Amino acid sequence: MNRANLVLHAKASIDRGSKSFALASKLFAKQTRERAWMLYAWCRECDDLADGQDHGHGMSATPASEKTIALMRMLTRRAMGGEQTGKPAFDAMGVVAQESRLPIALANDVIDGFALDAKEWRPQSENDLYQYCYHVAGAVGCMMAVVMGISPRDDETLDRACDLGLAFQLSNIARDVAEDAEAGRCYLPKDWLTEMRIDPADILNPARREALVQLIARLCDLAERYEASARVGAARLPFRSRWAVLAAAGIYGDIARAVRKSEGGSLDKRIMTRKAAKIAWVAKAFGQAVLKSKWTDREQLWTRAPKLA
Numbered sequence: 001m002n003r004a005n006l007v008l009h010a011k012a013s014i015d016r017g018s019k020s021f022a023l024a025s026k027l028f029a030k031q032t033r034e035r036a037w038m039l040y041a042w043c044r045e046c047d048d049l050a051d052g053q054d055h056g057h058g059m060s061a062t063p064a065s066e067k068t069i070a071l072m073r074m075l076t077r078r079a080m081g082g083e084q085t086g087k088p089a090f091d092a093m094g095v096v097a098q099e100s101r102l103p104i105a106l107a108n109d110v111i112d113g114f115a116l117d118a119k120e121w122r123p124q125s126e127n128d129l130y131q132y133c134y135h136v137a138g139a140v141g142c143m144m145a146v147v148m149g150i151s152p153r154d155d156e157t158l159d160r161a162c163d164l165g166l167a168f169q170l171s172n173i174a175r176d177v178a179e180d181a182e183a184g185r186c187y188l189p190k191d192w193l194t195e196m197r198i199d200p201a202d203i204l205n206p207a208r209r210e211a212l213v214q215l216i217a218r219l220c221d222l223a224e225r226y227e228a229s230a231r232v233g234a235a236r237l238p239f240r241s242r243w244a245v246l247a248a249a250g251i252y253g254d255i256a257r258a259v260r261k262s263e264g265g266s267l268d269k270r271i272m273t274r275k276a277a278k279i280a281w282v283a284k285a286f287g288q289a290v291l292k293s294k295w296t297d298r299e300q301l302w303t304r305a306p307k308l309a
Contacts, residue, residue, distance in 0.1 A: 010041035027244035038092035045089035141165030160233020247285035
């Protein structure tokens with residue numbers, strides 16, 4: 001496929017895979033928007049390969065094999081090195097890499113997250129939880145920042161971009177506790193579960209539901225803290241990119257806020273954000289983008305660290 005067709009393929013992927021991100025991406029300038037779509041297509045393809053899904057639907061309880069992870073790395077390395085792979089999502093990633101000088105180290109960090117899932121790794125501590133969230137979402141936030149024009153060496157701004165990824169993933173984990181448990185997964189730190197006397201092998205036990213709801217609320221609180229930090233970092237982005245990021249932060253942040261408000265309802269029914277609320281965030285984010293946020297320190301927030309073994 002040529003670039004135009006790769007863009008069309010990527011647009012179809014984001015339209016199907018994430019209505020929230022698709023809406024927010026429309027606020028980007030044309031070139032950034034196309035690159036964001038192509039980056040999303042790569043992330044979506046890797047995620048689907050790892051989970052045996054189709055655009056996030058139909059999760060398999062069987063973890064990805066080492067062969068699948070190796071294939072993912074090989075196709076990514078070839079595409080980012082300028083080769084054609086014949087796989088649209090990977091070739092799209094190659095275009096983004098060439099146009100944005102995207103470091104392959106960040107792509108490898110994302111794939112490391114899928115490798116952790118393939119090993120059925122689970123977080124033991126809160127620090128482990130952050131490290132996992134970095135691999136599966138924070139590193140994507142860093143890549144998006146580079147796509148939006150931030151230097152790969154601007155660690156201060158990349159840390160804020162990482163914070164947005166952490167906020168998104170913490171929201172996901174909070175929303176999907178029941179769905180993950182049914183697939184044999186649990187991303188709540190073992191330390192947390194021990195503290196609340198919840199059996200890691202039976203987290204949905206009705207007898208410990210109230211304790212589990214408290215842990216979900218803790219995740220939501222953390223997501224809100226990292227969302228607030230990311231909003232500060234958005235001040236360093238061009239206006240349209242800032243607008244898009246703030247809209248996405250608000251739309252996705254509403255998931256965590258709704259999960260917390262449900263007081264356990266998220267365990268019985270998947271939390272969704274209504275279209276009207278998403279559109280309202282687009283308008284609200286415009287005003288926020290105009291005003292900008294004052295730069296403040298990232299006090300007591302986790303910062304990107306060495307990879308997990």
